[in-house]
Amino acid sequence: MSTTTLIWIVVLVAALLAVALVAGVALSRRRRISLTEKEPDRPVTKGYRAGGGITFAQPGGPATKPAEPEPAAKPAAAKPAEEPPAKRAEAAAPVVDEPVGEDAPVETPAPVDISVPVDTAAPVEPVVPVEAPEPVRHPVADRTEVDGQPGVGDDASVPRDSVRPGLVDVQLPEESSEIDEIEPTAGRLERLRGRLSRSRSTLGSGLLGLLGAGDLDEDSWTDVEDTLLMADLGAAVTMQVVEALRQQIAARGVRTPEQARTLLREVLVDALHPSMDRSLHALPHDGKPAVLLVVGVNGVGKTTTTGKLARVLIADGRTVLLGAADTFRAAAADQLATWGSRVGARTVRGPEGGDPASVAFDAVKQGVGEGVDTVLVDTAGRLHTKTGLMDELGKVKRVVEKQTKVDEVLLVLDATTGQNGLTQARVFSEVVDVTGIVLTKLDGTAKGGIVFQVQRELGVPVKLVGLGEGADDLAPFEPAAFVDALLGQG
Numbered sequence: 001m002s003t004t005t006l007i008w009i010v011v012l013v014a015a016l017l018a019v020a021l022v023a024g025v026a027l028s029r030r031r032r033i034s035l036t037e038k039e040p041d042r043p044v045t046k047g048y049r050a051g052g053g054i055t056f057a058q059p060g061g062p063a064t065k066p067a068e069p070e071p072a073a074k075p076a077a078a079k080p081a082e083e084p085p086a087k088r089a090e091a092a093a094p095v096v097d098e099p100v101g102e103d104a105p106v107e108t109p110a111p112v113d114i115s116v117p118v119d120t121a122a123p124v125e126p127v128v129p130v131e132a133p134e135p136v137r138h139p140v141a142d143r144t145e146v147d148g149q150p151g152v153g154d155d156a157s158v159p160r161d162s163v164r165p166g167l168v169d170v171q172l173p174e175e176s177s178e179i180d181e182i183e184p185t186a187g188r189l190e191r192l193r194g195r196l197s198r199s200r201s202t203l204g205s206g207l208l209g210l211l212g213a214g215d216l217d218e219d220s221w222t223d224v225e226d227t228l229l230m231a232d233l234g235a236a237v238t239m240q241v242v243e244a245l246r247q248q249i250a251a252r253g254v255r256t257p258e259q260a261r262t263l264l265r266e267v268l269v270d271a272l273h274p275s276m277d278r279s280l281h282a283l284p285h286d287g288k289p290a291v292l293l294v295v296g297v298n299g300v301g302k303t304t305t306t307g308k309l310a311r312v313l314i315a316d317g318r319t320v321l322l323g324a325a326d327t328f329r330a331a332a333a334d335q336l337a338t339w340g341s342r343v344g345a346r347t348v349r350g351p352e353g354g355d356p357a358s359v360a361f362d363a364v365k366q367g368v369g370e371g372v373d374t375v376l377v378d379t380a381g382r383l384h385t386k387t388g389l390m391d392e393l394g395k396v397k398r399v400v401e402k403q404t405k406v407d408e409v410l411l412v413l414d415a416t417t418g419q420n421g422l423t424q425a426r427v428f429s430e431v432v433d434v435t436g437i438v439l440t441k442l443d444g445t446a447k448g449g450i451v452f453q454v455q456r457e458l459g460v461p462v463k464l465v466g467l468g469e470g471a472d473d474l475a476p477f478e479p480a481a482f483v484d485a486l487l488g489q490g
C-alpha cells in the first residue's frame with residue numbers, strides 16, 4: 001500500500017470520527033431537558049413547543065433546583081396547646097390514602113426517583129394550636145347556581161349539588177398495584193407540540209393576511225382589532241398591540257409578509273411580559289415544605305392539574321403530600337387520591353362535607369411533621385360570584401398560614417371560558433392573593449388570548465398550561481413559544 005493511499009485512509013477515518021462526534025453531541029442536547037435552566041427561545045415549526053422544563057424555586061431564591069432535596073428540619077418547639085373545640089376534634093383524624101404498593105418494593109427506572117421516604121422515627125411536631133376552623137356544612141343555597149350567572153364556563157353554570165363526573169367519567173387510568181413510571185419531561189414536551197393548532201387559524205392566518213398585504217387602510221386596521229378581540233385579547237391589550245403595530249409598521253416600512261410576521265411576533269411576545277418570574281415556588285424552605293393552593297371555579301381542571309404537578313415534582317425527586325380540601329364533591333377526593341397512588345404521593349382527606357380548611361390544615365401539619373418537600377392542596381370549585389364560598393377559600397388560606405407560609409396560590413383558568421376568566425382572576429386575587437395562573441384546556445380552544453389580559457391587568461404571570469387530559473399534559477408557559485403557536489410559525 002502506497003504512502004498516499006495510507007494518508008487518504010487516515011484522513012477519511014478522521015473525518016468520519018468528527019462527523020459521528022458532532023452528531024452525538026447534537027442528539028444528546030436535543031434530548032436533555034433541564035428542570036432548572038431554560039433553553040433559549042427557538043423558532044418552531046408547528047404548534048406550542050415549550051423549550052424547557054418547569055422551573056421550581058424557593059421564595060426569594062434563585063429559580064433553580066438545588067442539587068439535593070433539603071433534609072427535613074427539626075420541628076419547631078410546640079406552643080402551649082389550647083383546648084381544641086369539640087367539633088374540630090370530631091372532624092380531625094384525617095384519612096391518609098397511602099400510595100398503592102408503597103410498601104412493596106418498586107422498581108423504578110433511573111433517573112426518576114419516585115419513592116416517598118417517610119422517616120417514621122423522626123419526631124412528629126405536636127399540633128400547633130390554632131383557632132379552630134368553624135365546621136362548614138355547605139348550605140345548599142350557596143352551592144347551587146340559581147341566579148343565572150352567565151358564562152363562567154359550562155361547568156360553572158351546573159348546580160354544584162348536581163351529579164358530577166365521577167372517576168370513571170374523568171378517564172383516569174385504572175387503579176394499579178404499581179406506581180406509574182413517569183414520563184421524563186423531555187418526552188412530554190415533544191408530545192405537546194401542535195396542541196394549539198386550532199388557535200392558529202384564527203389569530204395567525206387572520207392577522208398575517210391583513211398585515212402582510214402592504215399599506216393598511218382604516219378598514220384593515222379595524223379588521224386587525226376585531227381579530228385580536230375575537231381571540232380574547234380584550235380591549236386594552238388590543239389597543240396596545242394595534243398601537244405598537246401601527247407605529248412600528250410606519251417606522252420600519254414593513255412591506256413583506258415575512259417582515260409582518262416578525263413584527264407581529266415581537267409585539268405579541270412583548271405584550272406577554274416575557275420577563276415575569278414564572279418559576280414555581282414549590283421547593284422547601286426554612287425547614288418546612290412549600291405549600292401550594294390550587295383554586296378556581298368548577299370544572300376548570302384543578303384536581304387534574306394538582307395530579308399532573310405532583311407527577312412533575314416526584315419525577316424531579318421531590319416528596320409530595322396531597323391535601324384533598326375539596327370536601328364538597330366526594331369523587332374529587334377519590335380522584336386526587338387516585339392520582340396520588342399512581343405517582344407515589346399520599347393524600348390527606350377529610351369527611352365528605354367537612355371543613356375544607358380543616359383538611360388543608362391537617363395536610364400541611366402532616367407535611368411539616370414528615371418533612372416532605374411540597375404539599376399540594378386541591379380546593380373545591382367555587383363560583384367567584386358567591387361571597388360565602390369565596391370567604392371559605394380565604395379561610396382555607398388563613399388557617400394554613402397559621403402553620404407555614406403559602407408559597408403559591410395557583411388560579412386555574414379554563415382557556416375556553418374566554419373573557420370571563422379575567423373576572424374570575426380579579427375576584428380570586430382579591431380573596432387569596434393569586435401568585436400564578438394555570439391555563440388549562442388550551443388544546444381545546446381557538447382562543448387563549450385571556451393570557452394577555454390576566455397578566456396585564458393583574459400582573460400575575462401565567463406559569464403553567466394544560467394541553468390535554470393526559471397525566472403528562474402539563475407544560476411551562478413560555479411567551480415566545482405560545483406566540484409562535486398562535487401565529488402558526490413555520
Ligand SMILES: Nc1nc2c(ncn2[C@@H]2O[C@H](COP(=O)(O)OP(=O)(O)OP(=O)(O)O)[C@@H](O)[C@H]2O)c(=O)[nH]1
Nearest residue numbers: 298299300301302303304381440441466467468469
Ligand atoms: N382537554 C383538556 N381537558 C382537561 C385539561 N385539564 C383538565 N381537563 C379535564 O377537565 C375536566 C375537569 O377536570 P377536574 O380536574 O375534575 O376539574 P376541577 O376543577 O377539579 O373540578 P371541580 O372539583 O368539580 O371544580 C376533566 O375531564 C379533566 O380531564 C386540559 O388541559 N385539557
